[in-house]
Amino acid sequence: MKPVNCQIFSVKLITLFCAFCAALFSAQSLAAWFESSGQAAIRNGNIELARQNATQEAIKQVLLFAGASVHSVQKMANGVLQNDDLTIRASGEVNSIELIDEVFRDGYLTVSLRADIFPQKNTCQSSEYPKSIVTTWHPIDNREQATTGNLFEIGTRLPEVLQQNFEDFAQQSSIQTILPFYYAQQPLSMINDAMALAKQSSSQYVLTATVKDLSLNNVNQSKWQFWNNPTPIRNFSYQVTLYDGYTGTLMWQKLYSSNAPWDFDTHQSVDINSGLLWQSAYGVAISSIMQDIAINVDEKLACSPTYGRIIQVRGDQLTLNIGSNQGIQNGDEFTLFQLQQKHNPQGQTFTQFNLHPTPVRVVSVSPGTAVAVSKDGTLLANIQANDFVSKQ
Incomplete structure (x- = not known):
C-alpha cells in the first residue's frame, strides 16, 4: 500500500492581529482561522468513508492547537452541501468546518478544510507545565x-x-x-x-x-x-x-x-x-x-499552551529548551511545529503554524533542557533549530 505523505498534514493557524488596534483588551473574543489538509486511502470504492477518515485526521491536528469543540463539519464538494454528520467535542468552540477542496489521486482522497474557531470564555484545561x-x-x-x-x-x-x-x-x-x-x-x-x-x-x-x-x-x-x-x-x-x-x-x-x-x-x-x-x-x-x-x-x-523551542538537531535527536525546571519528564510527548510570520498588503500580520504529523517523546531530561526522539522511529524530515514543540 502506498504510504501517506507526511507533508500533507500541514496545518496553518492564521491568527490575525493588529499592533495598534483594540486587541489590547478584547483578544479573548477574536476567532482564529485554521486551514488543514488530510489524506486517506479509498478502499472498495468507499469514497464517503475515505472522506470521513481524511477529515478526522486533519481535525485531529487542528485540535492540538485549538482545544476546540467541533459541532459540525460542513462537507462541501464543488460548493454543494452534502451532509452534516461528523461530531467531535473538546474544550473550545468551533462554529463550523467547511470542506473547501477535494483531490482524488492514485487511490487516495485529500481534503482541505477551513475551521472558524472561537475560544470559550469560562472553561479551559490548564497546562500541566508552568x-x-x-x-x-x-x-x-x-x-x-x-x-x-x-x-x-x-x-x-x-x-x-x-x-x-x-x-x-x-x-x-x-x-x-x-x-x-x-x-x-x-x-x-x-x-x-x-x-x-x-x-x-x-x-x-x-x-x-x-x-x-x-x-x-x-x-x-x-x-x-x-x-x-x-x-x-x-x-x-x-x-x-x-x-x-x-x-x-x-x-x-x-x-x-x-x-x-x-x-x-x-x-x-x-x-x-x-x-x-x-x-x-x-x-x-x-x-x-x-x-x-x-x-x-x-x-x-492558565489556559495557554506550553511551547518549547528546538535548540539543536543531531541525527534523530532533538534538544529542547525546556526541562525538569518546567516539569518535563521522560516519556512526555509533544507535537512538532514550524512558525512563520506573514504580512498582507494591508499591513496586517499573520502567524502561521505548520504542524508535523509525527509526535516526539522525551528520552532524557536535565534542569533546563530535554532530548526528544520520534515516537514511532520515523525520520523527522524538515525539522531544524528554532522550530517548536507543543504539549499534546
Whole structure:
C-alpha cells in the first residue's frame, strides 16, 4: 500500500492581529482561522468513508492547537452541501468546518478544510507545565518625579519584587529571567523585540512594564496650622504589557494605580533595597500591585499552551529548551511545529503554524533542557533549530 505523505498534514493557524488596534483588551473574543489538509486511502470504492477518515485526521491536528469543540463539519464538494454528520467535542468552540477542496489521486482522497474557531470564555484545561516569562528592568516615564526619595533606580528593583510575587502567588507561570537593561516599548518594533527577548532568554512569554507616575501630591495646609506637618501622599502608576514571545502577539495590557502616604522627608534619599522602603505604607502599596499583577498574568496564561523551542538537531535527536525546571519528564510527548510570520498588503500580520504529523517523546531530561526522539522511529524530515514543540 502506498504510504501517506507526511507533508500533507500541514496545518496553518492564521491568527490575525493588529499592533495598534483594540486587541489590547478584547483578544479573548477574536476567532482564529485554521486551514488543514488530510489524506486517506479509498478502499472498495468507499469514497464517503475515505472522506470521513481524511477529515478526522486533519481535525485531529487542528485540535492540538485549538482545544476546540467541533459541532459540525460542513462537507462541501464543488460548493454543494452534502451532509452534516461528523461530531467531535473538546474544550473550545468551533462554529463550523467547511470542506473547501477535494483531490482524488492514485487511490487516495485529500481534503482541505477551513475551521472558524472561537475560544470559550469560562472553561479551559490548564497546562500541566508552568509558563516561563522574561522581563527586563522597568523604566520611569518621568524621571524628574524620582527626585523625591532618590528613586531613580527603582526600575531595577521592581522586577525582583514582581518575580517574588509570582513565586508566592502564581501557579501556572513564573518570571524565569530578568534581563539587566531597560526596555522601552517601541510600537513599530515591538513584535520583533518581544521575539528577540524570548529567544535570548529561552522564555515563552515576555512581560514589559513602565513606571508611569511617581508624583507627590501637594498637601494643602492652612496658615493657622503651621505647627502641623501632614504626611504627603505619593502616587504609583505602573503599566504592564504581556507578549507571546514566539509570535510577538500582544496578549494583554493593564495600567495599575495606587497611592499611599510618603513617610519620609521629601529631601531624604531612600535605599530602594531597604526594608525601610518596602515596609513603609508606600512600599506595601507597591507590593500589593505586584501581587495583583502576578495573579492577573497567571490567570491570563492558565489556559495557554506550553511551547518549547528546538535548540539543536543531531541525527534523530532533538534538544529542547525546556526541562525538569518546567516539569518535563521522560516519556512526555509533544507535537512538532514550524512558525512563520506573514504580512498582507494591508499591513496586517499573520502567524502561521505548520504542524508535523509525527509526535516526539522525551528520552532524557536535565534542569533546563530535554532530548526528544520520534515516537514511532520515523525520520523527522524538515525539522531544524528554532522550530517548536507543543504539549499534546
